[in-house]
Amino acid sequence: MALPSHSLINNNNNTLFFQIYLSSSHKSQYRPSRIRALPKDSSRSIVEIEPFACPICYEPLIRKGPLGFNVPAIYRSGFKCKKCNKSYSSKDLYLDLTVTYGMKEYTEVKPTRTELFRSPLVSFLYERGWRQNFNRSGFPGPDEEFKLAQDYFKPVEGGLLVDVSCGSGLFSRKFAKSGAYSGVVALDFSENMLLQCYDFIKKDDTIVDLNLALVRADVARLPFPPASVDAVHAGAALHCWPSPSNAVAEISRILRSGGVFVGSTFLAGVFGNSVPGGIFRSFRQTVQLTNSTYNNLTEEEIEDLCKSCGLTNYTCKVQQSFIMFSAQKP
Ligand SMILES: C[S@@+](CC[C@H](N)C(=O)[O-])C[C@H]1O[C@@H](n2cnc3c(N)ncnc32)[C@H](O)[C@@H]1O
Numbered sequence: 001m002a003l004p005s006h007s008l009i010n011n012n013n014n015t016l017f018f019q020i021y022l023s024s025s026h027k028s029q030y031r032p033s034r035i036r037a038l039p040k041d042s043s044r045s046i047v048e049i050e051p052f053a054c055p056i057c058y059e060p061l062i063r064k065g066p067l068g069f070n071v072p073a074i075y076r077s078g079f080k081c082k083k084c085n086k087s088y089s090s091k092d093l094y095l096d097l098t099v100t101y102g103m104k105e106y107t108e109v110k111p112t113r114t115e116l117f118r119s120p121l122v123s124f125l126y127e128r129g130w131r132q133n134f135n136r137s138g139f140p141g142p143d144e145e146f147k148l149a150q151d152y153f154k155p156v157e158g159g160l161l162v163d164v165s166c167g168s169g170l171f172s173r174k175f176a177k178s179g180a181y182s183g184v185v186a187l188d189f190s191e192n193m194l195l196q197c198y199d200f201i202k203k204d205d206t207i208v209d210l211n212l213a214l215v216r217a218d219v220a221r222l223p224f225p226p227a228s229v230d231a232v233h234a235g236a237a238l239h240c241w242p243s244p245s246n247a248v249a250e251i252s253r254i255l256r257s258g259g260v261f262v263g264s265t266f267l268a269g270v271f272g273n274s275v276p277g278g279i280f281r282s283f284r285q286t287v288q289l290t291n292s293t294y295n296n297l298t299e300e301e302i303e304d305l306c307k308s309c310g311l312t313n314y315t316c317k318v319q320q321s322f323i324m325f326s327a328q329k330p
Contacts, residue, residue, distance in 0.1 A: 161175055
C-alpha cells in the first residue's frame with residue numbers, strides 16, 4: 001500500500017505541523033500508523049492532522065499533544081475545530097466527540113435501545129454472559145463472526161477501520177490485534193461500554209500500544225470527514241440504533257470510494273430471534289426489552305437501506321435470525 005507523502009513545516013510556535021497529501025485517489029488520506037516524525041524539541045509537543053472531525057461541522061480536528069494513535073497518547077491530547085472554535089478532550093480515558101460534549105445545561109435522552117447500554121451493569125455483563133446469549137438466535141460467536149468480517153474486509157486491509165457501536169470492544173480488540181489495519185477506532189455512545197473496553201485493553205499488554213483509539217460518538221453524527229475511512233464494522237448494532245437510516249447514511253458519508261461496511265444484527269420475524277434471557281430475564285422485564293423495543297429489520301429492508309444510502313455490492317450471510325451483511329462505497 002502506498003504511503004502518504006507528508007511534509008514537516010516548522011512554525012513559529014516551535015512545533016511541527018504535518019501536512020498530508022493524498023497518496024492515491026482510492027485510499028483514505030488518513031493513515032494514523034504511518035504518521036510519524038521526530039519532534040523538534042524534547043517536549044514532544046506537536047500539532048498534527050487527525051482522522052477525527054468535528055461532529056458539528058465535519059471539519060478535520062487539529063490535535064495538540066504527544067505523538068501516536070493509541071489510547072495513552074490520545075488521552076493526553078487536546079483536539080480543536082478551527083471552524084467552530086470548539087475543543088474536545090478525553091474524558092475518563094475515551095475521547096468524547098459527541099455534539100453534546102461540553103454542554104452544561106442541556107441533556108438528551110435517547111431511546112431505550114441506546115440508553116440501556118449506557119448502564120454500568122449492562123456494560124459489565126455484556127462480555128460476561130449477555131452476548132453469549134446471541135448464539136441462541138444463530139450468532140455463530142465472536143471468533144467465527146470476526147473471521148467472516150475479516151473476509152469481507154480483505155479489499156481494505158491496511159486502512160483505517162471504525163468499529164461503530166463497539167460495545168466493550170469485543171471486535172475492536174480483535175481488529176487491532178490482527179495487525180491488518182493502520183488504525184482502529186473503537187466507537188460507541190455508551191460511556192460505560194468504553195470504560196469496560198479500556199479495562200479489557202489494560203489487562204492485555206499486547207493491546208495498549210496498538211493503533212487503537214477509544215471514541216464516544218453517536219452513530220448518527222460520526223466524527224470523521226467525508227470519504228476518509230476505509231472500513232466500518234458494526235457488530236450486533238443496527239437493531240439498537242435510534243434511526244438505522246441516519247446511521248447508514250452517515251457510514252456511507254465517511255467511507256471513501258471502495259470502502260467496505262460490514263454489519264450484523266438480528267433479523268425481524270425469524271423464529272429463534274431472542275433478546276438475552278436466563279439470568280437477564282428479570283432485568284429485561286424491568287426495562288421492557290421486547291423485540292419491539294429493538295428495531296429489528298428484515299433482510300430486504302437492510303438491503304434497501306444500504307442501497308438507498310448509496311452503497312453497492314450488497315451481500316449477506318444468514319443463520320436463523322443472525323445476518324451479517326456487507327456493502328461497498330462505489
Ligand atoms: C448489542 S451492542 C453491540 C456491541 C458489539 N459491537 C458486539 O458486536 O457485541 C450494541 C451497541 O450499540 C451502541 N449504540 C446504541 N445506540 C447508539 C448510538 N446512537 N450511537 C452509537 N452507538 C450506539 C450501544 O451502546 C451498544 O454498545
